Amino acid sequence: MPDTSPEPAEPAKSFDARTEARRLMRTSRYGSLATLDPATGGPYASLVSVAADVDGSPLLLISRLAVHTRNIEAQPACSLLLADVGAGDPLVHPRVSLTAVAEKTQDPAARRRFLAQNPGAGFYADFSDFAFYRLAVRGGHLVAGFGRIVDLTPADLLVDLAGAASLVAAEEEAIAHVNADHPDIAALYATRLLGLPPGPWTITGLDPEGCDLAAEDRRARLAFVERVSTPADLRKAFQTLAQKARA
Known part of the structure; x- marks a missing residue:
């Protein structure tokens, strides 16, 4: 058969x-x-x-x-x-x-x-x-x-941190700046780019490949369009994501 x-x-x-x-x-x-x-x-x-x-x-x-x-x-x-x-x-x-x-x-x-x-x-x-x-x-x-x-x-x-020492060193300051001075950004990323429900979203972590988001008991991961290695790269990545979310 x-x-x-x-x-x-x-x-x-x-x-x-x-x-x-x-x-x-x-x-x-x-x-x-x-x-x-x-x-x-x-x-x-x-x-x-x-x-x-x-x-x-x-x-x-x-x-x-x-x-x-x-x-x-x-x-x-x-x-x-x-x-x-x-x-x-x-x-x-x-x-x-x-x-x-x-x-x-x-x-x-x-x-x-x-x-x-x-x-x-x-x-x-x-x-x-x-x-x-x-x-x-x-x-x-x-x-x-x-x-x-x-x-x-x-x-x-694991994320390769080679060449990203300046980004790692600036992580705490960058997160504090974005959450304090641009409080709508994390929520914009979560709702517009990831399709998640509204909430008190904040950025909790950064690395060369993306950023980590949290809202109370919820967590999410947003990847950057390109790998970032420096604070200057990070600013460009955030601007690109914000423009995409607002489009």
């Missing part, structure tokens, strides 16, 4: 695994952190708030009183699952599982970025038992639907 089984469906050509994984890393408010329990050698999963460093590396603010923190202190290897959530079957929504090594950080920029994306954490950020951690990403596994299952490398997942 002739083989009548259907041909495997091919992923849509417009699908970009790197872009989708990076979007999840920038817009997820929380994730499932898996650590190794030194007592049993087995995995331990917990829910944590997350933020993204300038290159996209996940940032955590966790207490030493928590089991996952004590596990990390004994064995820093861990995994973080980030996922979109929504109505219907949860398995149809995209998610990315990251393998990483947790590293404690006292970098002021990491602290600023975490609190910009999780302002409620400012209440306990200075408690003596809390500390910030950056997850040094070793790889990732993206599941974004049928035929869209991809293993990714750190180069796929």
